[in-house]
Amino acid sequence: MSRQTSHTLQASPQKTAPQKAKERDPVAARDASVNRAASHNYFLLEKFEAGIALRGTEVKSVREGKANLKDAYGLIKDGEAFLLNAHIGPYSHGNASNHESLRTRKLLLKREELRKLEGKTQIKGHTLIPTRLYFRRGRVKLELAVAKGKQDWDKRETVKRREADLEAKAAIVRSQHRNATA
DSSP states (O other), X not given: OOOOOOOOOOOOXXXXXXXXSSOOOSSSOEEEEEOHHHHHHEEEEEEEEEEEOOOHHHHHHHXXXXXXXXXXXXXXXXXXXXXESOEEOOOTTOOTTOOOTTOOEEEEOOHHHHHHHHHHHTSTTEEEEEEEEEEETXXXXXXXXXXXXXXXXXXXXXXHHHHXXXXXXXXXXXXXXXXXXX
């Protein structure tokens, strides 16, 4: 008796899996922490993206939203970049080997970027300020800005400009609303 070697498959109706309401996009960047005070206290001149060397519990804490960049700043020393005073709270499920909250963290930049940043921070009054901490493709990234400090009158001018813009937008909306109802 000979065996049958070819198989015929019948096409079965495809069942579609129910779509999740919100699918996770691993490529999309999402903010973990934003330094809102940076744009108020500094003129942000140029922005750079840097990787940041973190421990495992630090990454998990950043995912939980326990990062704060308010008092943080960057420093370039001996051809390496560091992040100082950035607070990443302890991991909630960590053990005795949890990380320190305010430790100095190394920033990962290319040599050309380091040289460029070093040259820009040598100028009097310029410093490195972290503006946001976010995830890109599962990695924690830091947006670092070369910044120049604002004086009090600069801050007042910024507030006046923002209020004038809001008033102008409100006036436009009011006039459009009047035209629509007329």
